[in-house]
Amino acid sequence: MKKLLIISSDVIASKMAGPGIRYWNLAIELSEHFQITLAVPNYHTFDLYEELKSYPIKLISSESKILRKEATDVDSILIQGDCLWKNRFLRKVNASVIVDLYDPFVLEHLELNEDDFRGNLIYNNMMNILIDQLKFGDYFICASEKQKDFWLGALTSLKRINVKEYQKSKSFEHLIGVVPFGIPSIPPIKNKNVLKGVYPGIELDDKVILWGGGIWEWFDPITLIKAMQIVNQKQSNIKLFFMGINHPNTDIKRMKIVDETIKLSDHLNLTNNCVFFNDWVEYNDRHNYLLEADLGINIHKNHIETRYSFRTRILDYIWTKLPIISNSGDFFADEINTKSIGIIIEDINEINLAEKIMDYPGKTFYEANFDDLINDYQWSNNIRDIVDFLNKDFNPKKTFFDFGRYRQGSYIFLRVIDLIINKVFKK
Structure with missing residues (x-):
């Protein structure tokens, strides 16, 4: 059975955010097919034993000295975020490197740093x-076909899309696959009351809107x-409940929008009222x-990150x-609309959003549309695309003349060779 090292870039614990949830579930599902080692940054405070x-699943710390040893004894490594940047030795391992691109963090940083005088510097670092x-990934995964098109463009700009790869597969499925964020196979069963009649200020007969994350x-x-x-x-x-304002990973600082939202709610005398x-x-x-x-809410700004x-x-x-x-603009807006599992507002403002909330017909109106x-x-x-890739015979050797992977030092050499060849043929 092949061995896969999964390196989580975020905390995996009883309280965790998207990246941690993704790698926890991928580790569980993939453990049915491969020997899984899961590396976490919070190894010493892990509470899901x-x-x-x-x-x-073998659990280890994601400290570099631990990863360096573990990486020599696996067939593949799954990474995300700045893992490769922090652990440069992973570029030279014999294992194949699977890069998870489900979170387009460079686009997030455009929004995060547009008003920061260091914005361009930070963004350039993210781009690096x-x-x-x-450059160094052997296989890439993303969350949707829409994302796949974006990443194919990025790979093309770095010459990872080339004749050599085209000869392997004209659709490049050997290079990039789609692995969406998922849903547990076990249906949810309510085992305690947490909101209505329990949470202070929310009454038993209230209708609750949930901001899920x-x-x-x-x-x-704000809208x-x-x-x-x-x-x-x-x-x-009608009450609005935000499920979380303090990120479980203490290394991630609280965003400005959190305090702006609370401040506005306080100013309007809504906090702990509705x-x-x-x-x-x-x-x-x-x-x-x-x-x-009674209702889930997903309201976002209209910009490149949303797309x-x-x-x-x-x-x-x-x-x-x-x-x-x-509101419209993201991948799931189309799913919500075509599957009729909710309401999409095209040109959103506080007035039409309030009207849609008050006119909402109730859960039973949409309930039958979720099954597919x-x-x-x-x-x-x-996980099928990951399983298919790992089950193939893979030669992890990265050659000097693999044009999609050349190091910065190699570029000058290859450019000189290119100029010489052109010179010869012109003669």
């Missing part, structure tokens, strides 16, 4: 990290808060909140059959 007992991945700069909670002021004046039994901000819901408890809610995003919180809404109100999506997005179905 009870759950880990159910799976043949990304280019490193695209953290508040990031590329979202638009939602303004809409809730309108809603509260007309229907005081708007509630929670610290962070535990991963294994999230289904109780989702099942108890290529893959909103992981939407998968939880789908898993629990929670209808969704969202639940099946399509199960983790067990989503």
